[in-house]
Amino acid sequence: MxxxxxxxxxxxxxxxxxxxxxxxxxxxxxxxxxxxxxxxxxxxxxxxxxxxxxxxxxxxxxxxxxxxxxxxTADRPADDWPARLRRAELAHVYEVRTMVEVQAARLAAARRTAADLTTLDAALADRLAAGGADDAAFVDADIALHTALVAAAHNPVLNDLFAQFAPVLREQLVDLVGLFGIRTDDPNQGYDSHAALVRAVREGDPEAAGRVLAAELEATRSRLLAD
CATH class of the missing domain: 1.10.10.10 (Winged helix-like DNA-binding domain superfamily/Winged helix DNA-binding domain)
Incomplete structure (x- = not known):
């Protein structure tokens, strides 16, 4: 050398x-x-x-x-986690996202504080208001609501893990929502299920919160893949 x-x-x-x-x-x-x-x-x-x-x-x-x-131990540097997420298929990201967020929803229903509920209510209202905005603004509002949900679980590891997912989800969802016209028939797509999720957290019902979110994420995943 x-x-x-x-x-x-x-x-x-x-x-x-x-x-x-x-x-x-x-x-x-x-x-x-x-x-x-x-x-x-x-x-x-x-x-x-x-x-x-x-x-x-x-x-x-x-x-x-x-x-x-x-x-x-290797002839190439190991990829960092964000880089691996960016290369992953959306279906795989959603599978892991479901595992993370459904548990976060259960924990949020058990641990939420008054401040958490105020934040969730505001995020839900912002998501509704974003129905009249472009796809990027709508996706941002949706992710903000999910970020508030994870924060209400009061688990810093879950917070950090979701923070790694959020930028990748935003990039992929902005493209796919526009490409497949997911909001064409309903600009506030998924509002009812998100309102039910916030309600379950407010009522302190972990099983209902997990069930509602699991169904919502699976419906989105299935719709994106079907299209």
Whole structure:
């Protein structure tokens, strides 16, 4: 490998090591040279090599085994979660979305506060008002309601997980709602079921909340796939 020149040395080192792994110089399952050997080959210090290896470990390409050294675990960086979601089929996204949101609806019905109900009522009203807007505004209002529902579950892990889904859902739904004319006959498509969902949460009925949301998500998924 060529020696490196000043700049972000650790990034350069990581890039060159990755290049060698991709080329098969160090195959998956094989062991990398030690820090001293890598530092000499790259023309950098051991601390730079360690930082480069940490970068590659974070990307899922190498793993350190205590007392044994650093081993190659993949010849490509692992995709991050948002990137994988963007490539996924909508049907698959909806299957996982259903698992996440139906449980969130059940928890929301059991845990909602007065402030949560106020937020849900406002989000439902905004969704109704968005019936007269364009598809992008309608989808935004719909996702805002679902975001409020998940927040009412008071589970930060669910919040974070749905936050990963939301941008992907928005991109896909804006395109599909317009492409298939889903709102042509009913600009407020799905309003009744969403109102029933908010009502079930207000009444503290976890089973009803989960049942209503599961039916709504399945109806949307089926309609999109059928079209």
């Amino acid at each position: 060529a020696s490196l020149h000043p700049s972000p040395l650790a990034e350069q080192a990581a890039a060159l090591i990755e290049e060698q792994i991709r080329a098969g110089h160090w195959p998956v399952g094989g062991k990398l040279p030690g820090e001293v050997a890598l530092a000499k080959e790259l023309g950098v210090g051991r601390s730079t090599v360690r930082e480069a290896l940490r970068t590659l470990a974070a990307a899922g390409m190498v793993r350190s085994r205590q007392g044994s050294g650093v081993f190659v």
